[in-house]
Amino acid sequence: MHTPVAALAWELWHKHRTRLISVIGLILAFALVYPKLCAQAGFDPHGSNALDEIVKKFAHPGVSDLSALRVLQILYIMFLACGPALAMILTLLYIMWVFTFTEFDPSTKDPLRFPARLFTLPISTPFLFWWLWLGGMAAVAMLYASWVYFVHQPYLDTFEVYQNCFAWMTFMALTQGIVWSLAAWPITRMLLLMAVLFGLLFSPAQRDIIESPFVLPSLFVLGLVLARVGLEKMRHGQWQPWIWKWPFASMSARAELRGPKEFASPAQAQLWFEWRRSARGLCFIAGGLALIPVALHLLVRLTFGLGPISYDTLFGFAGYLVAIPIFLHFCVAASPARTDASFLMLRPLTNGQMMMAMLKATAITTIFLGWSCFCRWPPCHCWEISARW
């Protein structure tokens, strides 16, 4: 470690070495073991109709029972068919996160905090940017090449879109751009990252967009510019978070003038606490998550004159809108222990009262979430019908 380049490379390697070794191990395992598993199953991944072959091999017409063995067989088929492609996607997503150079901040619970200590080292912003950007691009290209050249994947029409190194590099550039330029706005950053991820995962259904000669290069350049400007602005604290005012702030201020509002019972106060703690924010996040991908999709279609939405895409949107509330509730439930747990434990409430307050808040949120997601559906559908007509 005699130069900043080497020191930063060492930091990156040392911080992620276990997982990076796992990625290498995964590629090796797929390169060495996967062909043997295919051979054992009598499945030729290079065949033109490999998937049909393997499905026929495991399908037993007339048998409708779902025994444990059968479930395992189906899972095995799915693994042989999609395993390499899914592993490739996950490892590429992981490497993108590595090259955003972010880490979890336990004090703010921000999973994508860029370490401020790097800005106190005597290295220039262009150096830091190009190191991370070129390193990220090289890592994506190398990882992609490793998967393509060492692992023989069965041909699947669905995954064909992912067999495009430039698309992955564009996704890398966009990820760095969003993470760095929106460091001061974590919720907006999360929404945009979700929208971009949504675009990537649903890209097989939007092949016409991905294959357009303008879309990927434009997004690549956009990501590059955002990342460069974002890192510079983040270093000098030029983009500060907006202090967003609650739309009914004036009404609450009037309420405060009248004196503090009294709750009718401890249970009601607890319900307010649960709602205020996370439920209210969840509704806004769900609204944003539902709005941004749909709006972006429509915008891209209109901009590039790509015609009406296909039924597949509409179906994809419907699935996405249904998944949002479930996903958000899962995230909240799985999030790290809240710092206010000890504060709650000191309240003179029974476990039942606390649980009831949580359930009520969840019920209210679910209704709002469902409403905020599905109100996007009719305009989207109407637009599609009118476009077809």
Add this chain to the structure above:
Amino acid sequence: MNSSNAPHAVEVTCLSRKFGSKLALNQLSLQVRRGRVFGLVGANGAGKTTLIKHLLGRLKAESGSVRVFGFDPVAEPVGVLSRIGYLSENRDLPGWMRVDELLRYTAAFYPNWDPAYAEELRRQFNLDSGAKIKTLSRGENAKAGLLIALAYRPEMLLLDEPSSGLDPVVRRDILEAIIRTVADEGRTVLFSSHLLEEVERVADDLAMMFNGQVVLAGQVDEVKENHRRLVFRFDSPQSSAPKVPGVLSITGGGQEWTAICNGKRDEAVAAAARAGGRVVEEGPPSLDEIFVAWAGAKSK
């Protein structure tokens, strides 16, 4: 001007900074002479950390200018940061590194890194070279931060609340000794602190900040000499604080009131005499008393 010939280590002119609607720095001007120990004091939210972030180039001046050794920290971060040893308030160190790895890693960025000195400091601080940063106590974390800030003998040591998390023994025996050593070698030290006795013991110069402005700046001895602590005894008990022009603050009750005045001692004594009061005790106030008096005067 050549940076190495710049007369001041730090020169801040009319610096302003807003966060939303809150004015964090308000037309702040400050100069830190080379080779001096400069203490920056102020209440929470006074703007000390914001000012330090400007010196590091972590914040860009919205208006006004910032020069460190003649360089603009935003335009020339490498020129500035290679001359500064910085210890952050929240000890922003990578928890997964071991102490020896942290030293080797940081050394790569500084050509002047002195491995022998780093090792000497590590032993002095009693830090286990194999220990992971995340397993260190708060005090040990501060020592590790201080170690990497010192080991390349920077031209200026910039310490943001260095005492935070350190016990009194470490504070006196290590931190203050290091600050004095650095200063004796002709290098500059700028540190922010809440602990006014510490500033009084260590600093040559100080600046008191209040609401984003420097309300008082100068040499510590001069500042103390310019202020007087007067105890007045009035003929009759006073129901509220007597109005004595020329004093920064007046506290007490009944017949006895204590005033802190700033260079207007005679005016204050005369005014008190007109109200039936006489000076029964007089002496130099502590820095703590001066700070409280200025903070009270400015918040009125």
